[in-house]
Amino acid sequence: MRVINAVGSTCLGLLMASAVQAADLSGNTGPRHEVRGGVMYHDTMNRESGVDLNVEYLSRFAAFDLFVPVVQWRATFRPHVGGSLNTAGHTSFVYGGYSLTLDLTDRIFVEGSFGGMVHNGVHVSADRSRLSLGCNVMFRESASVGFRINDQINVSAMVEHGSNAGLCEANNGITNAGVRVGYTF
Template sequence: MRRVLAMIVAVVAIAAGAHAADLVPPPQAAVPIFVAPPPAPPSFLSEVRLGVTAHDPGGQESGSANLSGEILSGRPFIAADPILNMLIPRFHVGGSLNFNGQTSFGYAGLTWTFDITPEIFIEGSFGGAFHNGKIDPVPHRDALGCSALFRESGAIGFRFAQNWSVMAIVEHLSNAGLCSNNRGLTNVGLRVGYTF
């Protein structure tokens, strides 16, 4: 009888142990130490650029240089298709200050950036500008014809670090023949950009 009682106790103990083991939660998977932060919401300010340009080489005002600066917005929205995404422009505003008292100007417009590779890109921009130069012919000055001008620019750039780029730029201002004089103004130079 004692033997039967001992066997019953042993069976109950084993069964109880099995049920207790079933109640223990399975071991948790290891949680990574580093968790990436959620993506930041898009910001209006996307990039700042600063550079130097040769002022109107070969023109009436040649022989001086400009300090040029520009800020760019982010794209207003992002397309799923990368090709379509490149067609979405960014808004820009900038200025060019001549070091020798020649024509300086401020401008605003739209910029399109096309990535050739992850590091190399080309850009085109179009917009308007206001200047402090001469409208009518004056010796050694460009006769720009209107106070408000169209501005176009093109650039080729290289991203040499995660947030930094350098680019060669050419920009042209003219009134497209809408005023009596239309000498136009072309600057060429280099810029460094910092992307936020």
Template sequence: MRCVLAAMGMLVAATAMAGAGETTPIAADAASFIDEIRLGGYLHDLNSPERHKGPDLNAEILFAKPWGSEEQWWLPRPSLGTTLNFGGGTSVLYAGATWQYHLTRRVFLEGAFGGGLNNGKKNGAPDRNAMGCTLLFHESASLGFDISEHWRLLGSVEHSSDAGLCSRNRGLTNYGVRVGYKF
């Protein structure tokens, strides 16, 4: 229950912070609703009991900003994604907010924060992480490069954990590369 309350509080706070200040709404028609799609591969939690569970497949959708403009980096894009492990390890479904800051015309940093659901073992097993809760915090960071107007390449790290709110908190950290297509 504490995990659910903490996740709900984070979502409300993130939404309130994102909407602060004067902004201009972006028209949300069918063509501009989805801003970007991504697909990539991750190395599965290299320092854990699940390290031999094979690679992960990551898929993510980033939606158009519901307010503000692309130049307002401090206003996030809503995101929805999954990291799937096909070797018997923990998989995650997540949603949150994603911030992107361009260092140069083509190079950018990105951070995301939100919540996620996992199919891991709450108390662990000899070859499984002790995830603690089904509902977790989910964060990620990326260094990206715009290859063209539409295509981009990202080196990413993602982490899911319960932040010590549940009885166990091994968490899950994956590293990888993703390709994105920006509409």
């Protein structure tokens, strides 16, 4: 068992060292700040109406890069904060968490995020035109695919979902989908 642990630790150490070395040789400038804004189709279940105006800030502080040398992909973890305002007066929310951006090419990226959100929606509703979200604090996750127009501007399609994971009485959850434009600086 000790031999297996030693071999595994050595392999992991070599992999991490090669990833760090490859990251240094890639010319990567590291994580950067980014602001995104867009329009989201509110509640894909069609219980609540309206369009959401979304804004998000991704910080380079407390961020870090990883490089996967086998496939030449760069991954960046960055903290984010944001909010979505519903134009029809239904559920709006603010959120925060961490995003993982994976650069598939110089221009194409995919992204996933996980964190929490606080909303102003209804906890339990008999009204079929409103979501029953159970509690104000929920988990939030999102997935995006994007295209970098240049070094500073990108456009992405995103789907986001908020849920209390069954921790509160009701749990309809909320799912939005839309398009955003990002500016990196």
